[in-house]
Amino acid sequence: MAHAPVKIMYLNPIGHSGDDVIFADMAREHKLPGTEVHVASLPPNDGAFTHIEYRSYEAIVTRGIIRAVRAAAREGFDALAIGCFYDTALHDAREISGEMVVTAPCFASCEIAVSLANRFGVIVGRRKWVDQMEGNVRDYGHGARLSGFYHVELGVNDFQTDHDRTAQCLLDAGRKAVEEDYAEALILGCTLEVGFYAELEKLLGVPVIDPSIAALKRAEYAALLKRQCGWIPSRKWSCEAPPEEEIARFGGFDDGEAFGNRIVVEATSAVGEAA
Incomplete structure (x- = not known):
């Protein structure tokens, strides 16, 4: 029986979309046939950086990463990869990712x-x-x-x-x-x-x-394990998510557009079908 495609987001954590096509080509070459990959960058108003080599740059884009991760979880993505080798905001993002797995390069x-x-x-x-x-x-x-x-x-x-x-x-x-x-x-x-x-x-x-291939494939593998084995992220103890009531009261998590550019690399067969 065919099932819905595995959905992975590869998040380019800057407000500059110039590299999105490169990551989309990478995903097209390396993903499994039953996987749909969305390559997205942050809105330019989150800071049109071409890199985040400095901790101060990371601090500016962290809010955008958190908003993007929360939005992706609400869209029903199985897993998300944060595309920077600093693994910017990895632990922070996992807190608010729900049942979506989050990894980084x-x-x-x-x-x-x-x-x-x-x-x-x-x-x-x-x-x-x-x-x-x-x-x-x-x-x-x-x-x-x-x-x-x-x-x-x-x-x-x-x-x-x-x-x-x-x-x-x-x-x-x-x-x-x-x-x-x-x-x-x-x-x-x-x-x-x-x-x-x-x-x-x-x-x-x-x-x-x-590292970009590693992040994509590790996200895909985690998504498959979640579907096949029921291994979803823990939300206990150090992994506890913030209360939704507080998120709503404090604001800033769900305001405006979470993504700037987005490229969709579609699945070529459904999960469970022959490629």
């Missing part, structure tokens, strides 16, 4: 890396990012498996300025991680383009995890 990439290897490294753009990202990895319980963070001193916008230089920087960082620090898998904390991970894998001889 660093969390998802680490889960996949430790299923493939005993020791992994993370390649990132700037030294600025390392303290916060390394703190997340350790908070997730993977500190003992971490070979290190390898920064290439390129900001998010810099990655697209000179593709050849960016590719060489990532390759050099990967070689240091694998050949000097014995990393058995690598995570790209920021990448040149979706699909570039495969080129690095050929050159370095270890699994290289693209």
Whole structure:
């Protein structure tokens, strides 16, 4: 018997929609046939950032992320991925996500890396990012498996300025991680383009995890487990959701448009049908 498609939202947590098409193409290539993916960015009035490399930028967009997550849960999405390797507002978003699973790139990439290897490294753009990202990895319980963070001193916008230089920087960082620090898998904390991970894998001889693909697939997997096994997010103790009465009284959670741009990548078959 056919069932409704699994619905995943990939949330680009900035008010700039320039990368939405890239994420939609990624979803189209990697999702399962029975999965429908919505790639959405925040409204421009939440801050038309092209990146959120700074904690102050994260603070500005966090309200938009919370509103978007709440709106997606009300629309009936099975899972949502917050598309920033800082995992911005991940724990905050989970509080108000209802039965919708919420994940993010660093969390998802680490889960996949430790299923493939005993020791992994993370390649990132700037030294600025390392303290916060390394703190997340350790908070997730993977500190003992971490070979290190390898920064290439390129900001998010810099990655697209000179593709050849960016590719060489990532390759050099990967070689240091694998050949000097014995990393058995690598995570790209920021990448040149979706699909570039495969080129690095050929050159370095270890699994290289693209964070956007990891976040999408981990969200999809969690959604399937929820449907097939009944494993829905807990709302007890530290996961307790705020009271709806207070949300209504305080305001700000449901005002205005939660999303700016949105691209829908449709399912090509219903769940339960042959692809």
